[in-house]
Amino acid sequence: MSTQGPKQALFAAFAAVAKALGHAHRLKMLEQLAQGERSVEVLAQKTGLSIANASQHLQHMRRAGIVGARRDGKFVYYRLADDGVLDVLAALRRVAERNVAEVERIVRSYFDQRDSLEPVSRRELAERLRAGTVTVLDVRPEDEFALGHVPGAVNVPLRGLEARLSEFDPAKEIVAYCRGAFCILSYEAVAALRAHGFHARRLEDGFPEWRSAALPVVIGNA
Structure with a gap:
């Protein structure tokens, strides 16, 4: 043998x-x-x-x-x-997007329909945060926000967004993010904000990718 x-x-x-x-x-x-x-x-x-x-x-x-x-x-x-797990999941997503017809159909019929604008890159968001020219909106639930979030982000879970629109400055662009590239929460938040006249876009992916890129992170509810 x-x-x-x-x-x-x-x-x-x-x-x-x-x-x-x-x-x-x-x-x-x-x-x-x-x-x-x-x-x-x-x-x-x-x-x-x-x-x-x-x-x-x-x-x-x-x-x-x-x-x-x-x-x-x-x-x-x-x-x-370790963060290598995020790399594996991202690679899995890319392969499925490119080669699986059902994934392509879902992306086109749901995600692209809700947001055809180019998302904001992590690098651009980091630069605009330093310049103070953007409002960052974290639409994840409160417990996820407390585990870690982008510095200066305002936590407004999607379910409570409509009730808090008056808190946002209409002169500033809003960049929303949540759990990752296909997190429905950020797509829905951007659609709701645009429907009320705000200039809003999504972050290109989500908080895990931001943290994995060694960008600044705040832990807690502050």
Whole structure:
């Protein structure tokens, strides 16, 4: 019987990582963990899973080296293993956008329909923040904002945006962001702001990519 060579062993290990990513619930969990560390209970609530089911998915990803964990008393908290996980997810998204017809159809019929304008790059937003020429709007829920956000960002979750429009300066462009490139929240926020006469655009991706690029981050609700 032939023994497994090093190249085949590597391919098997790579395949195990890919297999651990191969579930929509796990990708949804990774989107949440990209915002910051989360307990199993919070991840279960955010993804609509039972705690037992969420824990099972997380353990699969932990064995594959995709997430890490720590225990604090009765609770277990998970986090991304490192920012390389974000690179894998971004590559997966690009391949699917370019080569999967269903992904292209969804992007064209939903996302492009809501926002055909060019988004703001991270570099441009960083420069405009320093110049004070932009209002940055974080439309994620309050708990995600507290885990980390762009400096100077105003946290107005999408559900409360209509009630707080009077707080924004109509003379300043508003740049909205949320969890990532296809986070629906920022698309909906920009559409609502434009409908009320504001000049609004999206950030090109989201908070995880901003943090991964080593740009300034503020933790807490300040």
